[in-house]
Amino acid sequence: MRQFNTLLKKEFLDCSRSFKLIWIPLVFILLGVSDPLTNYYMSDILAAVGNMPEGFEMMFPELKPADLLAASTGQFQLIGLIILVAVFVGSISRERQNGTATLLYVRPISATAIYMSKWVMASVVGMLSALLGYAGSMYYISILYGTVDLTDFIAMLCTYFVWIIFVMALTVALSAAFQTSIALAVAIFALPIGLVIDSIIGGFWHSTPWKLAAYGVGFVAETINMSYYWKTLSITLILTGIFVVVGIFATKQNRQLTKV
Structure with missing residues (x-):
């Protein structure tokens, strides 16, 4: 436990010095507030742009708070997810390649402490970024569109936290198993591209980790199937x-790949 705490402090300092604790949450905040503001002011934006045919009138669907939260989740699942994967996919493999991991491997530090510290950080x-992103989204949604039930919102948020934990477990595991370039390619295919594939042909199955975030939004939309949700949550936790x-x-196995 002492090794884990020491390494976790090291990871925290690394994230602080590289400003990951600042710019990644800021990206999620921008993603979160973009949909409520853009959709609400779309007619004004089009009017300001001009060059519209005379008499042209565009009808916009009436959006509910759950629709905007679903849109924000979609932003997190695409752009936000790619950023998180790209930032942390080299957390172990990059240290092996540039030789800094030698400072750890020459000491009697367990592989468990190394992996767990990087995964937890x-x-x-990821969870801090998602929390602030959803907070920004919900702030403007509540002002412009209305509110949602607080319990349902918390359930959606906790569900997305589980998804983030799953994503980071896979990402850091790939970093431990492969070189950074290979790990990034596999992670991008398994996560963002996997979400796209699931959205296209996912109607043939109902319980995969890639559906977890969508089921979380189902809490606020009041469309959730709890049977599918619990199965999906269980599968996600087991895979994590x-x-x-x-x-x-x-x-542990790839210690010898470290450059000296």
Whole structure:
């Protein structure tokens, strides 16, 4: 536990010095507030742009708070997810490649402490970013469109936290198992592209981790199927545990790949 705490402090300092604790949450905040503001002022934006045919009138659908939260979630799932993966996919492999991991491996530090410290810090950054992103989104939604039930909003937020933890477990495990370039390619295919594939042909199944965020939005939209939700949540937690075990094993096995 002492090793883990020490390494976690190291990861926190690294994230602070590289400003990851600032710019990643800021990106999520911008993503969160963009949809409520853009949709609300779209007619004014089009009028300001001009060059519209005379008599042209565009009808916009009436959006509910749940629709805007779903749109913000979509932004997080695409742009936000790619940023998180790109930032943390080299957390272990990059240290092996540039030789800084030698400072850890020459000491009697367990692979568990190394992997867990990086996974926990990546998850904290991801959850903090999602929290602030949803807070920014909900602030403007409540002003411009109305409010949602607080309990449902918290349930949606906690569900997305589980998704972030799953994503970071997989990302750091890939970093432990492969070189950074390979890990990034696999992570991008498995996560953002996997979400796109699931949205296209996912109607044939109902319980995969890629559906978890959508089920979370179902709380505020009051469209959630709790049977599918609990199955999806269980599968996600089980896979997260598997990725953690694989990541720890890969961290231990790939010590010899560290450059001196």
